[in-house]
Amino acid sequence: MCGIFGVITNQEDISIGKIALEAIKRLEYRGYDSCGIVTNYNGELFIKKDSGKIDEIHKRLKLDDFPEGSKIALAHTRWATHGAPTKINSHPHLDCSNKIAVVHNGIIENFMELRNELRAKGHIFQSETDTEIIPHLIEEFMSTGLDLKTAILESVRKCTGAYGIVVCHTDYPDCIIVVRKESPLVVGIDNGATYCASDIPAFLPLTRQCYILDDDEMAILRPGGAKFFDVKTNDEVSKNLIQIDWNIDAAEKGGYPHFMLKEIHEEPDALRRTLKVPEEDIKAFAEAILSADNIYITAAGTSFYASLAGKFIITKFLGKYLQAIECSEFKTQLSNALPDNSAIIAISQSGETVDTIEAIRWAKNAANVKILSITNIVGSSMTRYSDHVIVTRAGPEIGVAATKTYVTQVLILALIGLKIATMKGVESEDEINEYCRALRKTPDIIENFLSKDIDLIQNIVKNLEKSHNFFFLARGISIATAKEGGLKLKEIACRFIEGYSAAHAKHGPISLVRDGFPIIFIAPPDGTYERLIGNVMEFKARGGKIISLVVEEDKKVTDLSDVTIRIDQPANKYYNLLSPITFIPALQLLAYYYSVAVGLDPDKPQNLAKTVTVH
Numbered sequence: 116m117c118g119i120f121g122v123i124t125n126q127e128d129i130s131i132g133k134i135a136l137e138a139i140k141r142l143e144y145r146g147y148d149s150c151g152i153v154t155n156y157n158g159e160l161f162i163k164k165d166s167g168k169i170d171e172i173h174k175r176l177k178l179d180d181f182p183e184g185s186k187i188a189l190a191h192t193r194w195a196t197h198g199a200p201t202k203i204n205s206h207p208h209l210d211c212s213n214k215i216a217v218v219h220n221g222i223i224e225n226f227m228e229l230r231n232e233l234r235a236k237g238h239i240f241q242s243e244t245d246t247e248i249i250p251h252l253i254e255e256f257m258s259t260g261l262d263l264k265t266a267i268l269e270s271v272r273k274c275t276g277a278y279g280i281v282v283c284h285t286d287y288p289d290c291i292i293v294v295r296k297e298s299p300l301v302v303g304i305d306n307g308a309t310y311c312a313s314d315i316p317a318f319l320p321l322t323r324q325c326y327i328l329d330d331d332e333m334a335i336l337r338p339g340g341a342k343f344f345d346v347k348t349n350d351e352v353s354k355n356l357i358q359i360d361w362n363i364d365a366a367e368k369g370g371y372p373h374f375m376l377k378e379i380h381e382e383p384d385a386l387r388r389t390l391k392v393p394e395e396d397i398k399a400f401a402e403a404i405l406s407a408d409n410i411y412i413t414a415a416g417t418s419f420y421a422s423l424a425g426k427f428i429i430t431k432f433l434g435k436y437l438q439a440i441e442c443s444e445f446k447t448q449l450s451n452a453l454p455d456n457s458a459i460i461a462i463s464q465s466g467e468t469v470d471t472i473e474a475i476r477w478a479k480n481a482a483n484v485k486i487l488s489i490t491n492i493v494g495s496s497m498t499r500y501s502d503h504v505i506v507t508r509a510g511p512e513i514g515v516a517a518t519k520t521y522v523t524q525v526l527i528l529a530l531i532g533l534k535i536a537t538m539k540g541v542e543s544e545d546e547i548n549e550y551c552r553a554l555r556k557t558p559d560i561i562e563n564f565l566s567k568d569i570d571l572i573q574n575i576v577k578n579l580e581k582s583h584n585f586f587f588l589a590r591g592i593s594i595a596t597a598k599e600g601g602l603k604l605k606e607i608a609c610r611f612i613e614g615y616s617a618a619h620a621k622h623g624p625i626s627l628v629r630d631g632f633p634i635i636f637i638a639p640p641d642g643t644y645e646r647l648i649g650n651v652m653e654f655k656a657r658g659g660k661i662i663s664l665v666v667e668e669d670k671k672v673t674d675l676s677d678v679t680i681r682i683d684q685p686a687n688k689y690y691n692l693l694s695p696i697t698f699i700p701a702l703q704l705l706a707y708y709y710s711v712a713v714g715l716d717p718d719k720p721q722n723l724a725k726t727v728t729v730h
């Protein structure tokens with residue numbers, strides 16, 4: 116999510132500001148909304164930070180200009196999670212005495228209660244961030260006589276959540292201290308200089324030798340060396356120095372050839388983080404939906420297909436039909452027909468899609484409605500027109516094709532559906548617990564699939580390379596998966612696909628089927644399964660090549676298929692309802708490998724932009 120960098124050096128004739136500035140420039144690819152640098156020199160902290168692009172901030176503030184002789188710098192690119200992207204919320208954050216500076220990547224989940232405790236002890240906070248509690252906690256522990264290292268250990272032991280943090284203190288000019296839990300941190304070693312960063316590209320031109328911190332490890336960095344400790348026991352730990360032989364391009368992609376592949380592999384963690392979205396936020400959506408007379412759901416592209424899956428889940432528990440309307444059609448179709456007391460769920464990864472924003476702006480003026488937005492970007496334009504906002508925690512998505520954001524959007528909609536079921540009492544507590552258990556398992560199911568089924572997908576692609584037209588067919592909730600899986604192949608492999616209802620396909624599309632025409636059936640064993648078998652037979656009888664996406668123990672669709680892609684998840688209703696999350700990575704991978712096989716760049720589909728700001 117955020118990018119962090121730190122350096123401590125005894126090298127002569129260097130500009131610490133220039134090193135830090137160039138390092139955060141190399142982290143730009145991750146996406147960010149603000150940045151900042153602090154140096155620790157002569158008992159004082161020197162800070163420059165603001166929101167906006169690094170180059171613009173550099174023009175205004177001269178980010179490479181710090182007192183000559185500074186040998187310590189921390190730097191940060193922020194991707195807002197708590198608090199809008201403003202100067203005050205940018206990192207670094209300081210304690211009350213301006214002696215301790217901290218940059219942080221991750222989320223401190225219990226920051227509100229810690230902030231209340233610290234406020235009660237007289238600490239003054241400047242920002243809305245979760246990060247700012249860290250320097251104040253350290254300050255508080257040091258006021259009891261603890262040294263910097265022990266105070267940091269005690270502080271992180273009080274924090275729940277994920278963090279990669281870097282700390283410097285004006286009274287400790289010979290070290291910087293870093294700690295990691297769940298957010299990545301690497302330490303680079305050079306002659307007379309030591310670096311730390313959230314990922315390797317930040318220091319790759321400076322050194323290729325590094326240590327990778329594990330969870331619950333701390334490192335004390337001094338020029339040219341580092342010592343490592345276990346946060347729980349305080350014991351020193353020894354670590355292996357690793358030689359990096361990637362080039363900068365490969366390093367930015369975490370060793371993957373493309374961002375899209377990296378982002379598909381990030382889905383399990385993106386889901387785990389999104390499962391931790393505060394319960395009050397989910398509840399606020401559920402309450403607004405329950406008290407509305409009419410509920411609409413609107414979005415574009417992949418976000419619209421997430422809304423098709425979500426509509427199905429929420430309708431099931433709400434007992435009332437949710438209308439999904441593409442954002443560009445919203446105003447046209449509902450002109451003079453949008454009733455008061457409606458709730459509109461708007462979904463947009465970027466929060467900047469102009470048609471989605473126009474739909475909710477129009478709706479707000481046209482009737483008395485509540486706007487409930489789901490986005491991946493804190494402070495994005497969409498949030499300004501919203502009564503309630505939920506931010507998915509997918510992290511920056513660089514590949515143009517949406518992947519990890521899709522699964523997190525469906526996950527949020529499923530959480531809202533389950534909250535509605537609980538509040539309405541339409542499912543027993545045991546049933547809700549079973550759905551929640553299945554939801555919490557989705558990251559593991561995807562992780563398991565990604566760890567073993569890549570060869571199978573690559574083989575399928577090899578056999579399909581010459582095909583130019585495809586059907587993606589399904590029934591029920593899986594129509595969303597068919598449409599989204601098909602969209603991926605369309606946009607990045609430039610194949611023509613029709614993502615359609617398997618039942619409806621016999622009313623026209625089936626006339627296209629000839630020998631060897633590839634048809635991908637999405638077939639979880641839910642209430643539509645038996646009828647889908649009939650559809651598979653119709654297409655097989657006409658010579659279609661049947662590729663099916665099924666659960667591990669599937670038999671009937673398997674027997675009719677030329678190839679199956681198997682998802683190892685229980686064959687029951689809890690997991691079936693969540694199959695839009697667990698089945699989609701297989702189709703994303705299929706599109707990815709197909710795109711590579713036909714010589715296209717999956718990260719840069721032709722004619723497409725990551726954010727569409729034109730009507």
Ligand code: F6R
Pocket residue numbers: 415416417418419462463464465466467468471515516517518602606725726727
């Ligand atoms: C497809 C894709 C697009 C977006 C669409 C909406 O892979 O990325 O279809 O989903 O442009 O974008 P957001 O979600 O930012 O509103």
